[in-house]
Amino acid sequence: MALEKKTIKNILLGVTGGIAAYKCAELVRLIKKEGFQVKVVLTRNATRFITPLTMAVLSENKVYTGLFSADEEDQEIRHISLAHWADMIVIAPASANTVAKLAYGIADDLLSSTILAFEGEVVLAPAMNMVMIKNPVVKDNIRYLLQKGYYFIDTGKGSLACGDYGDGRMAEPAEILKFLNKRIARSHSLSNKKILITASATREPLDQVRFISNYSTGKMGFALAEAARKRGAEVILITGPTFLTDIVGVTTIRVNSAAEMREQVVSHFEKSDVFISAAAVADFRPVRQFAGKIKKEENDTIMLELGKNVDILKEAGEKKERQLLIGFAAEAEKLNENALSKLKSKNLDYIVVNDITREDSGFGTDTNKVSIINRKEEVTDLPLMSKNELAEYIFDLITSHFEQHNKGIIV
Numbered sequence: 001m002a003l004e005k006k007t008i009k010n011i012l013l014g015v016t017g018g019i020a021a022y023k024c025a026e027l028v029r030l031i032k033k034e035g036f037q038v039k040v041v042l043t044r045n046a047t048r049f050i051t052p053l054t055m056a057v058l059s060e061n062k063v064y065t066g067l068f069s070a071d072e073e074d075q076e077i078r079h080i081s082l083a084h085w086a087d088m089i090v091i092a093p094a095s096a097n098t099v100a101k102l103a104y105g106i107a108d109d110l111l112s113s114t115i116l117a118f119e120g121e122v123v124l125a126p127a128m129n130m131v132m133i134k135n136p137v138v139k140d141n142i143r144y145l146l147q148k149g150y151y152f153i154d155t156g157k158g159s160l161a162c163g164d165y166g167d168g169r170m171a172e173p174a175e176i177l178k179f180l181n182k183r184i185a186r187s188h189s190l191s192n193k194k195i196l197i198t199a200s201a202t203r204e205p206l207d208q209v210r211f212i213s214n215y216s217t218g219k220m221g222f223a224l225a226e227a228a229r230k231r232g233a234e235v236i237l238i239t240g241p242t243f244l245t246d247i248v249g250v251t252t253i254r255v256n257s258a259a260e261m262r263e264q265v266v267s268h269f270e271k272s273d274v275f276i277s278a279a280a281v282a283d284f285r286p287v288r289q290f291a292g293k294i295k296k297e298e299n300d301t302i303m304l305e306l307g308k309n310v311d312i313l314k315e316a317g318e319k320k321e322r323q324l325l326i327g328f329a330a331e332a333e334k335l336n337e338n339a340l341s342k343l344k345s346k347n348l349d350y351i352v353v354n355d356i357t358r359e360d361s362g363f364g365t366d367t368n369k370v371s372i373i374n375r376k377e378e379v380t381d382l383p384l385m386s387k388n389e390l391a392e393y394i395f396d397l398i399t400s401h402f403e404q405h406n407k408g409i410i411v
């Protein structure tokens with residue numbers, strides 16, 4: 001999901017069936033007042049709660065309720081033209097049914113078809129019964145959509161990280177507007193910046209079929225790449241092997257070993273403004289790589305001699321001029337102490353410390369529980385959050401770092 005490099009002017013509001021639909025009249029009024037153009041799509045069930053006429057009067061635009069026009073002369077392919085028109089889509093209220101349809105890519109009405117044909121950001125303000133919102137299937141669908149880059153506006157007390165929503169009541173229109181403004185402000189905040197990110201584990205070959213590696217999956221690095229791209233940055237993602245697929249709009253370079261990763265970082269570092277080293281780079285590699293396959297008949301034991309890999313981030317820290325450097329520290333003990341010494345020895349601006357002993361943090365999880373330490377040795381402990389949320393937090397930090405820097409404040 002990407003916000004194109006243009007200003008957000010047109011907001012498409014999708015209204016699904018639910019009592020909270022009445023609040024959308026106020027939402028349209030607020031969005032209009034903010035200076036945006038609004039077009040409204042009502043699902044069939046939404047029309048039972050609010051009339052197309054109300055929304056047409058408030059939005060000062062035609063309201064759409066179906067894929068096809070009743071007028072045979074009207075040849076418009078609505079879901080495509082609406083997807084082209086919109087800069088951002090907001091669904092409020094978003095019913096459990098619509099959430100499920102989006103999670104499965106079902107396109108059986110105008111709203112769901114438009115969303116599939118849309119490349120920008122989609123924001124959902126769910127509203128449903130308090131038991132439904134806690135239903136594991138609904139929670140899974142929300143979690144899945146969060147991972148796919150959809151945004152959710154919390155219904156209440158629950159934590160977004162685990163898709164655990166509060167009472168199921170839709171956020172108030174003013175809150176929704178606040179969220180939209182925040183997203184829109186962020187969308188161009190890094191448009192002149194080049195961001196280099198490493199992700200996932202590296203593989204250090206033993207022979208042609210075996211390797212030494214670790215459990216890193218690349219989720220954090222990919223979440224960072226996605227968040228940077230959403231803010232308009234030019235992003236180069238150098239990743240070790242991962243099941244994750246390329247992100248549209250991000251230059252993804254796939255490598256295997258630490259040596260290959262280093263080579264790519266070296267060739268892109270100089271032109272970058274920010275380097276975030278989220279990869280779990282193998283510290284050691286087999287000194288000797290056996291040709292073909294090591295055969296067990298020929299060997300009862302094998303001595304593996306491991307040599308140290310270059311510390312890619314440390315090397316970047318030595319070369320750094322204007323670049324902002326952010327490292328990750330995977331720690332099992334003395335978290336802050338170890339992380340701080342890495343921040344200093346690698347000449348970093350920030351280090352994100354991960355407690356790898358926690359089940360909900362570190363390799364392969366969808367959530368992270370981290371602290372962030374800066375050069376002044378200030379520690380910010382963050383609550384458990386999804387990797388997408390952490391990525392957003394890190395880019396908020398980067399954005400404010402640049403803003404301060406532009407004002408001449410040393411951070």
Ligand code: CTP
Pocket residue numbers: 258277278279280281282283309310311312313314326327328329330331342
């Ligand atoms: N890193 C790197 N190149 C390496 C090793 C680590 O770029 N060869 C980077 C990681 O991407 C991370 C940071 O350095 O941003 C810290 O990595 P971590 O594995 O926590 O620490 P190490 O420096 O490898 O030290 P140790 O494994 O002994 O804790």
